[in-house]
Amino acid sequence: MTHPPYLHPDYKSTVLRAPSKPLVMPKLGPESVELTSPVFGHQELGPLDADLTRQHPGEPLGERIIVTGRVLDTSGRPIRGALVEIWQANSAGRYAHGGDQHPAPLDPNFTGAGRCLTDDDGRYHFVTIRPGAYPWRNHLNAWRPAHIHFSVFGTAFTQRLITQMYFPGDPLFPYDPIFQSIPDEKARQRLIARFDLDTTKPEWALGYQFDIVLGKTPMEES
Numbered sequence: 001m002t003h004p005p006y007l008h009p010d011y012k013s014t015v016l017r018a019p020s021k022p023l024v025m026p027k028l029g030p031e032s033v034e035l036t037s038p039v040f041g042h043q044e045l046g047p048l049d050a051d052l053t054r055q056h057p058g059e060p061l062g063e064r065i066i067v068t069g070r071v072l073d074t075s076g077r078p079i080r081g082a083l084v085e086i087w088q089a090n091s092a093g094r095y096a097h098g099g100d101q102h103p104a105p106l107d108p109n110f111t112g113a114g115r116c117l118t119d120d121d122g123r124y125h126f127v128t129i130r131p132g133a134y135p136w137r138n139h140l141n142a143w144r145p146a147h148i149h150f151s152v153f154g155t156a157f158t159q160r161l162i163t164q165m166y167f168p169g170d171p172l173f174p175y176d177p178i179f180q181s182i183p184d185e186k187a188r189q190r191l192i193a194r195f196d197l198d199t200t201k202p203e204w205a206l207g208y209q210f211d212i213v214l215g216k217t218p219m220e221e222s
């Protein structure tokens with residue numbers, strides 16, 4: 001099974017968040033206006049949106065990295081013009097968000113949010129800082145593995161995937177209920193980016209590849 005269940009008690013938020021009753025299927029199908037409406041255009045995005053290291057006057061602290069990959073459909077065809085958004089903690093593991101008050105420093109030169117559109121090859125490309133692990137209060141001594149949150153819109157505004165990208169070899173994987181909520185080992189491995197020397201730029205940044213295949217959502221599979 002690829003997707004985590006809505007209810008995974010070790011991940012405590014799911015206990016309150018998971019639906020307790022069957023979903024109500026809408027009478028209006030996705031064949032309505034949502035599937036034909038335009039999604040995003042290049043004019044919506046700024047030139048620095050995909051470079052999280054250049055959004056402030058100074059450079060953020062931490063390890064500069066390149067994160068790139070392709071957005072594909074289940075047949076391996078590139079999805080062009082898809083909006084890919086990311087958000088993440090800084091190198092110290094702190095989010096620039098009021099909800100994150102744990103005692104790690106904020107970085108005045110790092111907001112931690114970026115976006116871009118995929119090109120004709122379905123490829124997205126970000127320059128950012130490797131995020132740090134951070135504590136959360138799910139259970140005693142709970143720490144999230146370093147990760148980058150991803151949102152990908154498909155070919156229509158109603159098609160959206162939210163997921164997380166992890167880094168190879170993280171010692172926190174076995175202890176993370178969110179990562180472990182995905183039942184299938186191979187599906188978990190697909191969330192781990194691949195270090196790639198060809199993507200790595202000499203004297204500049206390590207490179208990681210992370211491809212995303214957009215399939216049907218769990219709701220559509222019923």
Ligand SMILES: [Fe+2]
Pocket residue numbers: 089144147149
């Ligand atoms: Fe996070």
